[in-house]
Amino acid sequence: MRYGQLVMGPAGSGKSTYCATMQRHGYDDKRVIKVVNLDPAAEHFDYQPFLDIRDLIQLDDAMEDEELRYGPNGGLIFCIEYLVEHSDWLRDQLCGVGSDDEDDATEEPDDDYVLFDMPGQIELYTHLKAGNSLARLLESWNFRLCSVFLVDSQFMIDGAKFLSGTMAALSVMANMELPHVNVLSKMDLLSKGHRGQMDKYLDPDPHALLGEVTNESAWGRKYRKLSETIGMLIEDFSLVRFTPLNINDEENVADLLLMIDNVIQYGEDADVKVRDFDPPEPDEVEDDSRYYGDD
Numbered sequence: 001m002r003y004g005q006l007v008m009g010p011a012g013s014g015k016s017t018y019c020a021t022m023q024r025h026g027y028d029d030k031r032v033i034k035v036v037n038l039d040p041a042a043e044h045f046d047y048q049p050f051l052d053i054r055d056l057i058q059l060d061d062a063m064e065d066e067e068l069r070y071g072p073n074g075g076l077i078f079c080i081e082y083l084v085e086h087s088d089w090l091r092d093q094l095c096g097v098g099s100d101d102e103d104d105a106t107e108e109p110d111d112d113y114v115l116f117d118m119p120g121q122i123e124l125y126t127h128l129k130a131g132n133s134l135a136r137l138l139e140s141w142n143f144r145l146c147s148v149f150l151v152d153s154q155f156m157i158d159g160a161k162f163l164s165g166t167m168a169a170l171s172v173m174a175n176m177e178l179p180h181v182n183v184l185s186k187m188d189l190l191s192k193g194h195r196g197q198m199d200k201y202l203d204p205d206p207h208a209l210l211g212e213v214t215n216e217s218a219w220g221r222k223y224r225k226l227s228e229t230i231g232m233l234i235e236d237f238s239l240v241r242f243t244p245l246n247i248n249d250e251e252n253v254a255d256l257l258l259m260i261d262n263v264i265q266y267g268e269d270a271d272v273k274v275r276d277f278d279p280p281e282p283d284e285v286e287d288d289s290r291y292y293g294d295d
């Protein structure tokens, strides 16, 4: 069994920084966390990539191709679709060259742990097939996966933005069909005042938040009922929870990693692990509700 996190989120939300932070944290903990760069447009990241999509295809290939003539955004999507279509390349790199049966996968070390640093093209995860196809491929190679969806905390400090961030997170959950953890990134950049305000977004009362939205604008007034209903849906089904991340706070980083480890049942057999809550039973993994909080 292998373990993986698909690190997703809008452009600039901190995905590559998250991967670098987790890899560094793992290193300090004497734990190997590999990072795969799946962003063909990436120019700079602070981690040592175990694998790089640019060895398969470059964004320029899609943009400069006489026939394709993609712009940067369409080009990125093309690159991920190309990766999925040429999955042999990815499998050979991840699982060892020439391993075309599933038995080979089981020969991997128990604790193979890989973060996939995805591009910031959010439509890949919200409604296009490519993100989902990639997840299914990895699962077929014995990866136990978790979606990690990052949203920049600075965009989550008012009701309207909270609502759209929440809806984006919901789309990703529905489209990826994976256990899912939402992360509010860049907490270190929030002012003290905003940090105080933040608390109510971490355990949100959609009624109160959307009350804010509806007072603000003509749109809000007109669609008050709609906003309230969405709010109730989110609340009643405990659909969306966010976990804050301040990358400068080691304890915060460790807690988040432990939480995701529990979701994918990493280190189940390790007896030294201290847990904050019981890991899910294998047959409960499908029951996503527990990951979003069901109180």
Ligand SMILES: Nc1nc2c(ncn2[C@@H]2O[C@H](COP(=O)(O)OP(=O)(O)OP(=O)(O)O)[C@@H](O)[C@H]2O)c(=O)[nH]1
Residues within 6 Å of the ligand: 009, 010, 011, 012, 013, 014, 015, 016, 017, 018, 039, 118, 119, 120, 121, 185, 186, 187, 188, 189, 245, 246, 247
């Ligand atoms: N202070 C602070 N800056 C951050 C944090 N995370 C990311 N940044 C900064 O935000 C910018 C974007 O971060 P990236 O990690 O490249 O974001 P990304 O989601 O990988 O971006 P794309 O791949 O372009 O979609 C960089 O300047 C980072 O240094 C954080 O937790 N704290």
Ligand SMILES: [Mg+2]
Residues within 6 Å of the ligand: 015, 016, 017, 039, 042, 117, 118
């Ligand atoms: Mg990046």
